Amino acid sequence: MSLTGASNQRGIAIFYAVVVGGLVLVMSFAITQIAFREVRFSALSSRSQHAFYASNSGLECALYWDLKEAQFSTQVFPNDINEKDIECAGDKVADFEQSYTPPDPNTGSNTGTSPDGTGPYGTYTSTFTVNGLGIDGDSCADVEVLKNWGGSSELKTTILVNGRDNCSASGRGIERSIEVEY
């Protein structure tokens, strides 16, 4: 009987060592996992920060050229003969384009002449890209400025900016957007 008892005790120390060791390993694995996620999060947050400031710079650019220089059209092209010389971040902005969307007659929108008398009601969209933002000039911002008479006598402006931290063709970027209405 005592022999059998001794046999049963065999390997108990190794068994305990494996159990305790396993627990220690699981705990340290969990701590490491949390830590690496935090590192990843902080790295992504700083890239996101760059994208946000690219976006914000694009917005500042659009606000200046709208509020100070009135460069975004409320007229049907080619009636809009304003020379577009929008310069931001030390360079002329890229891919400047304008378009006009007439109001939807089915929704009862006003299809007459806009209150400033320069064109019909509807939405006038200007889009452009500001390059050379960020520390190394790798960031950029796509800006869309919408001028909408929307059937009322008040002109509503919406600026939508998408800023990216890395705009080179090969790199993957993080994008942050800002929308402003006034």
Next chain:
Amino acid sequence: MHSPHTNTTHTGGFTLIEVMVAMFLLALVVAAGATAASSGLRATFAASDRVTAFYMAQEAVEVVKNIRDTNAKKGSSWHWLNGIDPCIGTTCEADGIAGTLSTCSNCTVLRDGANGFFGDTGDGTRFTRVVEIEEIGSEDREIRVDVTMTWDDNKLIISEHVFNWRI
């Protein structure tokens, strides 16, 4: 001859080896675990420093924009770069509480022990914050604000373009 005594002695010897193996295994696992946990903790502290750094960088940009906005509220006779211009072409520090910029040479961020705020009063910290401002073009239209945070061997720079759009 075949006595239980011999058997018991044999089992005792085996347990000693077993204990040694078990201790070796435990030591190995604990050492591995401790190394992993300590490198994990170090990474956590590094991540927390980085988050602190970018909030401080963000604060400096906000200080510059706040000065621009305050100037605009004072009327059109007030130049939009008042309070910002001493920093053009030189290194500055920002005070988030006072909302001011001032030139600095080593630009260490200080921390006020009484309220815990980072700024330019109190004791020195491991962080330095340098605000550099460059005028873009000559039309009085745009500035570029670069905030460089350094701590230990790390660096974080954010760059923002601020325009004179306030009317």
